[in-house]
């Protein structure tokens with residue numbers, strides 16, 4: 035057996051050897067520090083794991099980037115043991131070890147129901163287990179022993195099989211551990227003993243829906259924080275607080291942007307008045323830009339026949355992401371997951387000539403995707419969304435030029451919002467995955483090299499990402515990061531030789547013969563839902579003046595004496611298309627000013643006796659203490675100019 039280490043060194047062994055002993059063979063000090071190993075860059079195993087075949091092995095010590103995950107996994111197991119002790123009737127679920135670098139999670143099935151307050155006792159128990167300094171023991175039981183133990187604790191057969199199935203998928207099939215007399219499936223590495231943790235604190239209790247065989251069931255997800263020292267723990271708590279402050283879900287709640295109502299349905303956000311204004315302002319701007327770039331707006335229905343999607347290939351390659359069909363007397367309908375085939379129908383409704391191209395159809399189109407309930411996240415991942423979509427039909431000689439135009443448009447738009455781009459992804463197919471991707475190597479090679487050529491011509495830096503292409507073609511994705519480090523695609527440009535072929539698209543060439551156009555799919559800022567989530571996170575809710583739902587907060591000093599003047603000012607602002615609101619509450623002036631700051635309103639107008647007498651306004655801008663008095667007209671002119679130029683604040 036040959037073990038290749040990170041520095042290229044190769045160790046040969048005649049017999050299986052423990053990770054810990056391999057560490058010892060390298061250096062005695064390493065044996066003490068090693069908590070596990072990363073095998074072939076993919077799978078993490080405990081330090082007690084027996085390595086039994088050739089592999090690449092990376093030892094995990096405190097300096098390794100995966101160390102915090104090992105710490106979190108340790109805390110997860112401690113929590114599971116605490117749950118077993120406090121609620122022996124419940125069942126710990128080894129649900130996907132979604133190891134975050136910040137929080138850790140434990141999953142629990144408990145029919146009697148659980149509230150966050152019930153976790154107090156579990157938290158105490160978990161911290162007691164830390165003090166007990168229990169060792170993680172990996173070799174005392176076999177798989178059979180595990181099954182026996184699980185049966186003794188009253189686990190159902192179905193559940194045991196499920197855990198074994200999880201284990202089966204693992205690279206190294208040791209993975210049975212014991213902590214405090216209770217067996218667990220070790221699907222990751224742990225610290226040597228529980229007291230290596232400093233402490234555990236639970237932060238949240240939520241629910242997730244999991245599939246167990248054919249049954250969907252809801253289980254509890256316990257969120258917690260842990261660290262190996264007091265200093266680390268304090269730093270982590272501060273970091274989490276900062277993340278929370280820039281999480282779009284919290285910002286949106288504060289600004290009243292959207293609302294989710296289980297009675298309406300999961301993942302179906304409702305735009306509240308403030309959110310609707312924000313979205314419409316963005317839409318107006320995008321449509322103006324599209325007009326400038328010579329796009330033609332069209333509108334198409336939110337459903338289509340399943341035959342439409344069978345022809346396009348979505349049915350075959352994309353069905354898992356689609357809602358189930360609706361059966362009508364003569365038609366089978368599906369909610370549209372993408373508008374491409376609808377736009378093709380617009381292209382196809384009359385003959386096209388080579389002189390008509392490029393034809394740029396744009397639609398801000400509502401579409402539906404069946405996301406699993408566990409993956410739904412605020413506005414970031416939803417089931418109903420409006421995509422800033424476009425399909426451009428071009429001749430082969432126009433592809434490069436058109437691609438560049440699309441990219442320029444996207445760049446211009448993202449710059450207006452000051453969106454920080456993380457990187458550009460050249461998303462290619464995985465040539466081995468014949469199920470996900472349409473099988474035509476010649477077409478793919480052609481499309482991929484064409485796309486890469488354009489990127490090179492434009493001198494752009496990009497990362498190649500195999501396996502990330504759409505089923506019909508390669509794409510350029512413009513990636514941004516969310517507050518919790520999720521990577522999301524903001525904009526995309528995709529090259530497609532396939533759908534024109536499937537729908538037999540044609541145009542009449544210069545010599546009168548039929549030619550085949552090429553399609554470019556373009557998502558300008560992706561969906562409004564996702565874009566607003568990114569915008570809220572990147573701005574921390576301090577939106578640009580031109581699209582802020584409330585641009586001016588009017589605060590009368592005396593709600594009786596100054597209310598007529600306040601109303602008069604509001605009417606004037608409205609005539610100039612400036613959005614304002616009067617704070618009529620019977621609260622102290624300082625409170626109202628603070629409140630307007632919390633709601634991140636760009637301008638606050640304080641109107642008292644002097645302002646009323648002189649026809650002036652006294653304003654202060656968001657985040658500033660300075661008060662400036664000007665005539666109402668001057669104030670209006672200043673704001674209009676800023677709004678029209680779309681500058682911040």
Ligand SMILES: [Zn+2]
Pocket residue numbers: 372373374425555556
């Ligand atoms: Zn499309």
